[in-house]
Amino acid sequence: MQKIIIWVLIGLGAFLLVAALIASLWAPGVVKKTPIDTDSTTHLSGTAAKLNPGTGKVEDLQVKATSFTKADSDASDDDVVVFTNVTCLVVDGPDVPDCIEDKNDPNLINIPEPDAFATDRYDAGAVENGTYVPEGTEQKEGLVNKFPFDTEKKSYDYWDGMIGEPVKVDFKGTHDIEGVETYEFNYNVSDVDAEVVDGIDGKYSMDKTMWIEPRTGAIVKQEQHEVRTLENGDPLLDLNLAFTDDQVKTNAEDAEENVSSLELITSTVPLVGFIVGPILLIVGGGLLLLSRTKGRRSA
Structure with a gap:
């Protein structure tokens, strides 16, 4: 015995x-990798002052946005994860679905178009499109849909699709969100030349703040204020959006579980x-x- x-x-x-x-x-190099089975839906809500092209007047609307992000496991590999994303912005009202395909529907604010991008599974930065995404897909740079594992208190390059280039997103401080320690990051661009509507040039401004769980790089909370005008300054869209309270709570719970x-x-x-x-x-x-x-x- x-x-x-x-x-x-x-x-x-x-x-x-x-x-x-x-x-x-061995384990850190395995577990600190973006999974290739990601399939997430993110809900945002807010307000929009939007030009009605039919009346020529700016209307104040309650709006909601839904972002569908899915990893393509077949196109991904050990080092790179390929994502497809569609974001729908619609009027928030009774019986209005999260996404509308009918371009003539008056509740539709933006025409949802699928986007594809490939990012490094370790540092979350965009990689060369190569054969990962369909030919002709816009080449992204910098961070796209998350921050790196072990996010640092420093500035990062973050992709802004409206201007088609990365911008500097700066560390602003540490905050507790639903019991989860997060790093606050913000970027602000003002009156940048951009294609504000299909085929129409104008000015674009964005003030975007994200709260990141640093161990995983996940976005727990997000708020943004976007403004689009014609070149002469006439307003097209003044949009305030943020993750819903339920979305923030869900993100915090997921982050806490992943950190554990x-x-x-x-x-x-x-x-x-x-x-x-x-x-x-x-x-x-x-x-x-x-x-x-x-x-x-x-x-």
């Missing part, structure tokens, strides 16, 4: 030590393994040596 206990201690100690080595040396999983694999397992593993090996080895010494004396 004593021999069984000794070998159990030695075996368990060796197992914990190996597990700690694997968790500290990361900490278990990358912190808890190595800590326990490197502390308990050697102790068990020493105890087991000592008992084994002691039993053999007693055995020789008895002989």
